[in-house]
Amino acid sequence: MKIWKISEIINWATDLLTSKDIENPKLDSEYIIAHVLGMSRLELNLHQDDDITEDDLVLIQNMISRRQKNEPLQYILGETDFYGLTFKVNEHVLIPRPETELLVEKIIKENPAVEEILEIGTGSGAIAIALAANIKNVKIIAVDISNEALQVARENAVKNKVNINFCFSDVFENVIGKYDLIISNPPYISNKEYQYLSSEIREYEPLIALLADDNGLAFYKKILCSAKDYLTENGKIYFEIGYSLSESIKKVAEENGFRNIETVKDLNDFDRMMVIEA
């Protein structure tokens, strides 16, 4: 049987992914091979002439074949980085996005001494865990309607050494108490938009994390209708939003008695976050 060198397997994998029009074929190949060999990408490139064992070769071939079918790299590796921390991810949780790091950054900057936070729709736990790791003594309750996602979030809290109370809840259904901040990056893709998503998202990321009725507004409406019952006197809501939804969300917020409403753009100049105060 042929013994493969690292450089040869990188070239083989890159050619295969290129032939399937996968974006960044060389980078993805290197991430997969480095992951299997327990190396960084830098180490991989310094060991180009090393041989690969048969067991590692099989693992690499399996992972490359998954990537060839468009499965997101993060699910194949089983982890991703978010706000300087590493999170387990699988098919039950949305892959945390870089835009969401902006939301976390803004919350930390504007609320360095906040005491109690509620997160709705925590998924992998990325937002709640990044906040717990960066705000001293904060108490966080994070809810989701997916038990499988909550299991991943709990593992991520242990992995990142933070304490969070994760609960099963349909929005506020099982929530009690009042919070200084309510944070949510809820599902916000409308049925119409869904058909235009890349197959990488449509075929692999959980539908329950993406789709929302009422042209993407359903969760914002549900949260805004009841939020006052769960906010402390000067409490605030932080939303990540679909880029086309800011005006509609503002209207719903005003209808529910909120007056101080800020919309913030992301690095691509799209409306991406809203901060809503009573």
Ligand SMILES: C[S@@+](CC[C@H](N)C(=O)[O-])C[C@H]1O[C@@H](n2cnc3c(N)ncnc32)[C@H](O)[C@@H]1O
């Ligand atoms: C867009 S994902 C956000 C995940 C994570 N917070 C992030 O920013 O990466 C939305 C999350 O809301 C959860 N979700 C969907 N419907 C829900 C509901 N009715 N009540 C609570 N959570 C829900 C999904 O399971 C998913 O984890």
